[in-house]
Amino acid sequence: MGRRQTIDRNAVLDAAEAVIREKGINSLTIEAVARAGGISKGGVQYCFGSRDAMIRAMIDRWEAEFDGEVAAMPENDGTIAGxxxxxxxxxxxxxxxxADRAAVMLAALSxxxxxxxEARTWYTARLRxxxxxxxxxxxxxxxxxxxxxxxxxxxxxxxxxxDAEWDAIFRDIAATAAGGGETGA
Structure with missing residues (x-):
């Protein structure tokens, strides 16, 4: 009896990102991802069920990665200001x-x-x-x-x-943020 194959969800998401990066968000189909990932359409559908669910999984993965980066920053002291x-x-x-990922995410959001x-809820909560x-x-x-x-x-x-202009802008933004500390608690 053969060993049941497993499909790596992250590899499928990598394939989906490659499709979007190379051909644009409108080219993202179950079939295109299957081709890019070297798996069957059924395998992609087994992992995600639909194109929208696959996009949601990409966004969730990006958010988790970014949240991890933010959490690991030395500036993050646990306060809102940090x-x-x-x-x-x-x-x-x-x-x-x-930046490519963000463009994809926003195209998907639109x-x-x-x-x-979901994005509106996140931004509203953050600003509050x-x-x-x-x-x-x-x-x-x-x-x-x-x-x-x-x-x-x-x-x-x-x-x-x-990159030099990017860095200069972020120095200005960081200086603005440095002026914003929490008072009281």
């Missing part, structure tokens, strides 16, 4: 691969009302946490929004920005 500073630092260190609602963090919440909010804005502008290729 978390925002760590978010800024982790974004500043992200490369063009992260296609799915459910995924837009920042607002409740203390007297310097304005500086933290500006740093957070500037981080997201410059990341998205670069991700979508809406601004030409070399």
């Amino acid at each position: 978390q925002v500073r760590a978010h800024v630092a982790a974004t500043a260190q992200s490369g063009l691969a992260s 296609m799915s009302a459910g995924q837009r609602a 946490e920042i607002a409740a963090s203390g007297a310097d919440a304005g500086a933290l909010r500006l740093a957070f929004l500037a981080t997201e804005g410059v990341f998205l502008l670069r991700s979508f290729g809406l601004v030409d920005m070399d």
Whole structure:
């Protein structure tokens, strides 16, 4: 009796990312991912069930990776201010691969009302946490929004920005965030 084959979900997600990177979000199909991953369409469907579920799994994986990076940053002291500073630092260190992932994620969000609602909920909660963090919440909010804005502008290729300019912008954002500390608790 043969050993039952297992399919590596992360390998399938890697294949899905490759399809999107090479051909765009509209080319993401179960069949294209199966071809790219060297598995059957049934194998992809077994892992994720649908294209939307596969996109959701990609977003979940990216979010978990980024959350891990933020948590590991020395700026993250557990306070809201420290978390925002760590978010800024982790974004500043992200490369063009992260920008590609963000563009994919946003394209996917634009296609799915459910995924837009999840993103809206996350951003709303984050901004409320920042607002409740203390007297310097304005500086933290500006740093957070500037981080997201410059990341998205670069991700979508809406601004030409070399690494030196990227670094300079993030020094400015980090300086803004450094002014935003928690008062009281």
